[in-house]
Amino acid sequence: MIYDHSAYLELLEDEVEFHESYFDGKCSGKHGRGASDNVPVIDLLKRNGKVFSVIILDAKTSTLMLIIRQQVKPDSIVYTDTWRDYNALDISEFKYYRINHSKLLAN
DSSP states (O other): OOOOOOTTSOOBOSEEEEEEEEEOSOSSSOOSTTOTTOEEEEEEEETTSOEEEEEOSOOOHHHHHHHHHHHBOTTOEEEEOSOGGGGGGGGSSSEEEEOOTTTOOOO
């Protein structure tokens, strides 16, 4: 993982949104999850507040949960899309809500 926990960052809290993005610098070919040359980035957004973004090696549960636990205060309300690797949040120390973007958008 490229990310190394930085002690000077304050934890995000209250309502926090998580989303992973993929970047490749090209305009052609496959985009998003599963594209071979894309660089994954996780974004954590405190609603009406700060954003934390970091390049990650993969979007697996273990990678996502490590960053989330290091950057978000326990008992915060967290929102994600329905990507399966966020399922571990169901039994975590966070209040967890999924947003199905094909059916509705977050407020």
